[in-house]
Amino acid sequence: MTLDIAALRAHFPALLTGTAHFDGPGGTQTPTVVGAAIADTLTRPLSIRGSGTRSETNAEVAVGEFRAAMADLLGAHPRGVVYGRSATQLTYDFSRHLARTWRPGDEVVVSRLDHDSNIRPWVQAAASVGATVRWIEFDPDTTEIDDASVAAAITERTKLVAITAASNLLGTKPPVRRIADAAHAVGALVYVDGVHYTAHAAVDVTALGADFFACSPYKFLGPHCGVLVADPELLESLQPDKLLPSTNEVPERFEFGTLPYEIMAGATAAVDFLAAIAPGAATDRRTRLLASAHVVEEHELAMRSRIETGLTDLGNAVTLHSKAQDRTPTLLVTFPGRSSTDAYRFLVDRNILAPAGSFYAYEAFRRLELEDTAALRIGVAPYTDDDDADRLVDALREFVAS
Incomplete structure (x- = not known):
């Protein structure tokens, strides 16, 4: 199956600005259904988790659906899914x-x-x-x-x-x-x-x-939060500090305070959105997620190849540091004798976002021993299309020629 990129992009209001987003490694744009799930959860009856009223049940369902969704996405057990701020x-x-x-x-x-x-x-x-x-x-x-x-x-x-x-x-x-x-x-x-x-x-x-x-769901179309998964029995063996009245159940013993039900609902919606990218006969979400991941990976690698070909055409004016045989569609580049930060600003002026920096990979950046204090990171996302890739390469061609 080939990804219908036009249909996919229609779900992302942020793309209507015309910005070509290559900043996905720092956080992707968000589809409408994710924002709707957050708003719906916040505005319908909601209270502390329980089973006595509709508001309590809504909170309980949001937590349960979040754990089930993350378990399906990662091949884990719902009781092994821990929510975190990041x-x-x-x-x-x-x-x-x-x-x-x-x-x-x-x-x-x-x-x-x-x-x-x-x-x-x-x-x-x-x-x-x-x-x-x-x-x-x-x-x-x-x-x-x-x-x-x-x-x-x-x-x-x-x-x-x-x-x-x-x-x-x-x-x-x-x-x-x-x-x-x-x-x-x-x-x-x-x-x-x-x-x-x-x-x-x-x-x-x-x-x-x-x-x-x-x-982190915000790296795959969801809201800002973190997720950790482990075998429930392994989690049972760990004893964190916690408040005296807090539950000792797993995974709740690792989650401090009241959970943000709306964020959890948004993360669940992101997983459901991913599962629907490659619609098929399968009824279980895990199978659909695996099929969608395959389709997205093929598309992203095609976009990476298109950009890499364009960068190669620029010759010695660009240095590509991402060289591993097995790697994601993420490219780190520098410009000999030029500033990567200047390249980032040049792209921003053309409504293209590919940030420059070391991106908290302090040890890795230092190991590369680059002459520049920053490097340009180009990240492909599911919504990246041919026009985005071509605009990026054309703008970089203009930058190195300037």
């Missing part, structure tokens, strides 16, 4: 929960490829208990994970390995399952940052070997 907040929380069992001499493994939100919480948690941090490196020339570095980093003392499923800076998809198998062989847990990955792939947390998997 993936960063969830990672900080769980780094503290897990560090309770660490001791001096224990080791925690992190990756130079990761967003800082899957590095600094673990580094700081390790420091708080006297644990050692070991690093998985990547080759800046190929932007691939160094297998020898993985083998050296994971030892009998390893308690946890934190790894991204896809780099938000370069798009690289590291061999998560191989890394997870190595970690599990020594009894370590694996925490996977799936924030960038979930927007561009069919997720199966079991197939990945992830003990914990975090993502």
Whole structure:
């Protein structure tokens, strides 16, 4: 099946401004149904969860539907779905929960490829208990994970390995399952940052070997929030600090205070929207989500190829740093002798949004040793079309010629 891009774009009012959005890795635009779900939940009867009144039931249903939707999207169990304000907040929380069992001499493994939100919480948690941090490196020339570095980093003392499923800076998809198998062989847990990955792939947390998997619905057409999934039995083994009257049920024991039912409803609507992209005979949402993910991935890779071809035509005026064999439709580029920030501003003047920066991937950006203090990140989303791609390439051609 081929994605009907015109029909898909019609669901996004933000696209009517004419802006060509290549800022999806920082947050996608939102379809009308997501905004409607948020508004409907807020304006109909709503109160603290319960079963005695319609308002209580509405809140209960919003939470239950959210957990079911995220479980279908990620291949998880609804009782293993934890809501959070952001993936960063969830990672900080769980780094503290897990560090309770660490001791001096224990080791925690992190990756130079990761967003800082899957590095600094673990580094700081390790420091708080006297644990050692070991690093998985990547080759800046190929932007691939160094297998020898993985083998050296994971030892009998390893308690946890934190790894991204896809780099938000370069798009690289590291061999998560191989890394997870190595970690599990020594009894370590694996925490996977799936924030960038979930927007561009069919997720199966079991197939990945992830003990914990975090993502952010606002990266895949939903509202701003975070989600963490894990086996309910694993969550049962963790005891977070909490208020005395708060429930000790899983996953609620990890969710502090009253939940934002309207945001949860919006995230559910985003999952339903994704499931409808490739309509078919399947009745279960998980199957429809997998079919839609395949269609979206084909479209996004076609858009990536179109842009890469255009960048190649610009010759030495543009340097493409995203080179991994297996990667998302995200391109990091710089302009020898020119400022990437100037390129960003040049594009903005032409109603094209492709931001410049290091995008919180501090270690990865430093590892690349770029002469520029920023780099231009071009992110393809499901609603990117040929016109967007051509406008971008034409504008960059004009920039390098200026």
